Amino acid sequence: MAKIMNKLFGGTSKTTTVEDEYTELDLTKYEEVLDEEPAETYIRVAELTNLNELTALKREIYGGNIVMIDISNIKADKLMLDRALKDLKDVVMDVHGDIAGIKDDQVLVTPTGIKIDRSKILGGRY
Secondary structure, eight states, X not given: OHHHHHHHHTOOOOOOOHHHHOOOOOOGXXXXXXXXXXXXXXXXEEEOOSGGGHHHHHHHHHTTOEEEEEOTTTTXXXXXXXXXXXXXXXXXXXXXXXXXXXXXXXXXXXXXXOOOOOSOOBTTBO
């Protein structure tokens, strides 16, 4: 907006870089833990580094939790990645959940009754 105003009204032209527009967000003050209030479903964050970890991830999905999995550590090994994704898809089929890739290194897996909407909300619209 400032660039347009400067062009229209003859202001000084300042070149901005990505670094100028980047702002570090400190979200720690919003991360309040409520231990006294248990939930039926948790969103669990996991990092997959080998196939042995799939057992724990499957247990979470069968237990009704949503799992966000970082697959960046196994992406270089195509066979391991394919095997892990096949195993996760099998669990999803078994529980009638859902699975979707989020960006390049994230996989979101949901349990029974939770589906992933693949459309993005842009400006309050789909």
